[in-house]
Structure formats: structure tokens, C-alpha cells
Amino acid sequence: MLKTQVQELEANRVALTVEVETEKVNAAYASFYSRAARSVKIPGFRQGKIPRAVLVKFIGPDSVKEQVEEELVQEVYPQAIRETKLHPVSRFELEESSLAEGQPFVFKAVFEVRPRLGEFNYKNYTSQVQREIVDDESVTKVLNQVRDQHSKTEPIEGASLEIGDYFSANIEVSHQGEVDSELSDDKAAHKMGENDKLFNPCLGMKVGETRTYQVDINGDEEKNSKYYGKTLDYKVTLNRVSRPTLPELNDEFAKQLGEFDNLEALKGKIREDLEERAKYDAEERAFEGLLDQIIENYKFDVPESMVQSTIDFFIEGLDRRWRQFGTTIQDYLRNSGKDVNEFRETFRERAVRQTRTMLLVDAIGDRESIEVTDADYREEIEKRAKEYNMPVEKLLSTLSENDGEENVRFSLRSQKIRDFLLKNNQINYDMVKDADINKGETDA
Numbered sequence: 001m002l003k004t005q006v007q008e009l010e011a012n013r014v015a016l017t018v019e020v021e022t023e024k025v026n027a028a029y030a031s032f033y034s035r036a037a038r039s040v041k042i043p044g045f046r047q048g049k050i051p052r053a054v055l056v057k058f059i060g061p062d063s064v065k066e067q068v069e070e071e072l073v074q075e076v077y078p079q080a081i082r083e084t085k086l087h088p089v090s091r092f093e094l095e096e097s098s099l100a101e102g103q104p105f106v107f108k109a110v111f112e113v114r115p116r117l118g119e120f121n122y123k124n125y126t127s128q129v130q131r132e133i134v135d136d137e138s139v140t141k142v143l144n145q146v147r148d149q150h151s152k153t154e155p156i157e158g159a160s161l162e163i164g165d166y167f168s169a170n171i172e173v174s175h176q177g178e179v180d181s182e183l184s185d186d187k188a189a190h191k192m193g194e195n196d197k198l199f200n201p202c203l204g205m206k207v208g209e210t211r212t213y214q215v216d217i218n219g220d221e222e223k224n225s226k227y228y229g230k231t232l233d234y235k236v237t238l239n240r241v242s243r244p245t246l247p248e249l250n251d252e253f254a255k256q257l258g259e260f261d262n263l264e265a266l267k268g269k270i271r272e273d274l275e276e277r278a279k280y281d282a283e284e285r286a287f288e289g290l291l292d293q294i295i296e297n298y299k300f301d302v303p304e305s306m307v308q309s310t311i312d313f314f315i316e317g318l319d320r321r322w323r324q325f326g327t328t329i330q331d332y333l334r335n336s337g338k339d340v341n342e343f344r345e346t347f348r349e350r351a352v353r354q355t356r357t358m359l360l361v362d363a364i365g366d367r368e369s370i371e372v373t374d375a376d377y378r379e380e381i382e383k384r385a386k387e388y389n390m391p392v393e394k395l396l397s398t399l400s401e402n403d404g405e406e407n408v409r410f411s412l413r414s415q416k417i418r419d420f421l422l423k424n425n426q427i428n429y430d431m432v433k434d435a436d437i438n439k440g441e442t443d444a
Contacts, residue, residue: 002080004016004018011301015109015110017108020106025105028071040055068099069107073107088111090112092109093109093110115303121297122421125294126426128428129428129430131282132278133431133434147253152244155241159241161204162192164244165192165241168239171234171236198234201213205238212235228335250263251263283422286422287418290421302355302356302359306355307351307355311351315329377405381396381408
């Protein structure tokens with residue numbers, strides 16, 4: 001049986017003293033010597049029959065003590081955490097330890113724990129947010145996007161390159177007379193966009209025509225480029241122009257997209273989806289507004305280890321995104337002249353808020369006894385299985401193998417807590433057009 005004592009140090013940091021009974025200490029030593037006797041080879045002795053004194057001399061008394069101590073701590077520390085109901089958020093540091101065979105083993109572990117939040121208010125706030133108006137114009141916009149996705153492109157002879165055209169070209173990019181092979185491409189394929197900085201100078205070109213021009217690399221999205229602040233020379237020879245042909249908007253088109261009897265049924269589904277998205281997006285803004293107010297009215301310190309873990313999460317996600325565009329955080333640090341610690345500090349304010357938010361939301365869930373039942377989980381899995389077009393049991397098996405069940409349950413509980421806050425606070429919506437979303441929005 002363990003004896004434990006918890007001493008609170010500075011904010012969110014504790015010292016846990018644990019005493020392990022003599023019988024367990026002796027058993028740990030006996031187990032170590034038994035395993036060592038079977039694995040160590042010492043001339044003149046049979047494996048498994050080596051006397052303890054010989055093993056101690058061969059291995060070294062300090063090494064024996066270190067290994068037994070490590071095994072005992074690793075075994076009893078989790079048990080001590082459960083018994084004291086502590087919630088560590090950092091690795092422990094072993095500050096004190098006294099181990100000797102035939103005596104109780106006492107050690108002190110120091111670590112950070114989740115903050116114990118005091119009383120705070122999370123009801124009767126007011127949040128004023130925008131909600132998108134869904135009208136005929138909104139439906140038509142999406143319908144045209146769907147129509148564009150199902151268009152067919154055909155080569156256009158003798159046409160001039162226009163916005164929306166697809167084109168292939170021989171593109172040569174150089175800087176100060178030296179061609180960059182990574183940016184150049186003799187079979188490049190692109191779609192001409194409205195604000196295409198690199199290729200808008202090609203508008204009006206005909207097949208076979210060659211055009212030269214310069215591009216200044218100075219945009220915010222180009223700061224990671226090795227040419228940032230410089231000018232590149234482009235030489236483009238147009239090889240082919242294709243123009244999309246849009247399908248007719250009629251009942252036949254609607255039937256081709258799925259289980260729609262006619263065009264009106266398709267429009268109805270689009271409107272329904274837009275309404276659902278507009279409602280969800282507005283509620284998300286309201287939820288964030290409520291959290292801002294709760295955080296503003298209840299200040300508390302968060303453990304540094306939790307902040308650093310959140311920063312790790314941000315940076316890992318950023319690195320994955322940057323790699324998709326052919327660059328890395330290491331490239332950015334090298335080009336910007338920043339060191340890793342300076343870069344990490346730029347995320348601190350956001351990480352502190354994210355950590356506070358997580359702790360507050362979790363605390364609200366605990367205080368309101370918000371849980372995810374097995375029925376809730378099953379319902380969500382059946383919904384996802386239908387969306388993924390796969391058997392329910394297969395999805396359950398996949399989630400079980402990849403520890404996905406915990407993530408699903410966490411997501412469901414977070415959604416329940418979000419719904420609780422929206423229900424128990426005043427949410428006012430300003431109905432605005434899509435183009436006006438986020439313009440002048442305030443939280444009351």
C-alpha cells in the first residue's frame with residue numbers, strides 16, 4: 001500500500017511524495033537480480049545461478065540502485081497519481097529519492113497539474129453576431145458553381161485568352177538573366193483567374209504568340225519566396241486555349257447530379273444546405289463571442305507545459321500546410337533570420353487563449369455533467385458511415401484500431417457544451433448578405 005502526500009508549490013505546480021512499503025522494495029530487488037542472473041554472462045558461473053554478491057560487483061551497486069529505482073518509480077507513480085486524483089500536464093522531475101534494500105522507498109516527484117478553476121459565470125451573457133441571408137441570389141450563386149464544376153472544356157481555335165479559360169504554355173522564368181528551372185515549365189497548364197498576378201499579362205494572347213513581361217515578388221503570400229523583394233522576368237509562349245462549355249440548367253441536369261426529380265428539387269436542396277451552413281457558422285461566431293466574454297471576466301494562469309504543447313500543435317499544423325507549397329518552417333527561419341524560440345513566442349498569446357478556452361469549456365462540461373452516451377456515439381457513427389458510404393461495423397473497427405473513438409467522443413462532448421452555452425445565453429443575429437459577413441461585427 002502506498003503512502004502519499006501532496007504539497008502545492010507555486011500556481012499549478014505540486015510536489016508528490018510517495019512512500020513504497022519495504023515488501024515491494026525487496027520484491028523489486030529480487031526481481032531485478034533474478035532477471036540479471038539469467039541475462040548476464042560471467043566466466044565461471046552458470047547463467048541463472050550467479051550469486052547476488054557477484055552480480056552486484058559485476059553490474060555495480062550504483063547501477064543496480066538506478067535500475068531498481070527507475071522500475072519502481074515507473075510502476076508506482078501512475079498508481080499514486082490515480083489515488084491522489086491529480087492531473088499532471090508535464091513530465092515529473094525526481095527531486096528526492098532514498099532507496100535501499102530492506103527499507104521503505106521514498107521519492108518526491110514535482111510536476112505541473114491542470115488548474116483547479118474556481119467559480120466563474122458562463123450564463124446570461126449576450127452575443128451579437130452576423131448571420132448570412134440565404135435568398136434566391138445565394139442559391140443561384142451555388143447553382144452556377146455546380147454548373148461550372150460539370151462544364152466541359154474544348155479547344156478554341158483562333159481565340160484570344162480570356163478570364164476563365166484553361167491554357168497550356170511554355171513558361172520560362174528568369175532572374176537577372178539566369179533561368180530558374182523550378183519555376184519554368186515547357187508544358188505548364190493553368191486556368192486564367194480574375195486576379196492572377198503571374199499570368200494576367202497574358203490576357204488577349206493567341207495560340208503561338210510569345211509575350212515577355214516582369215513580375216514583382218512583393219506580396220504578403222510571397223514572403224517565404226527566395227525572390228521576395230525582387231523582380232522576375234517571364235517569357236510565355238501560348239500553346240493551347242480551352243474554354244469551358246456550361247451545361248443547360250434544366251431538369252435533366254438536376255437528375256444527373258443525384259436523386260432530384262427536377263431543377264426545383266435541386267434548388268431546394270441547395271437552399272437547405274445553405275441555411276444549415278449559415279446557421280452553423282453564425283452559432284460558431286456566437287460561441288466564440290461568449291467564450292471571449294467568459295475569458296475576459298475570469299482570469300487564471302495556465303501551466304507553461306500546456307502552453308508549449310499548444311504551440312507545438314500550431315507549429316505542426318503550419319509545417320504540414322507549408323510543405324504542401326514546397327517550403328518548410330526551417331526555410332522560413334533561415335530566410336527571416338529568426339531563431340526557433342523567437343518564432344515560437346509569436347504563437348504564445350494565441351496558445352494561452354486556446355489553452356484557457358479548452359480548460360473553461362471542459363470545466364463547464366464537468367459542472368453541467370455533460371457526457372456522451374453510448375447511444376450518442378452510435379448515432380454519430382451511423383451518420384458518418386452513411387456519409388462515407390461504408391458499413392457501420394467497419395467504421396467502428398477502424399476507429400477502435402486508430403484510437404479514433406476518443407476523438408469522436410471528445411468532438412461530440414464539445415458540441416454538446418457549445419449547444420448548452422448557446423441555449424443558456426442571449427444570442428442576437430444581424431441578418432446580412434454573404435459579402436458583408438465580418439464587416440463591423442461586434443460582441444455585446
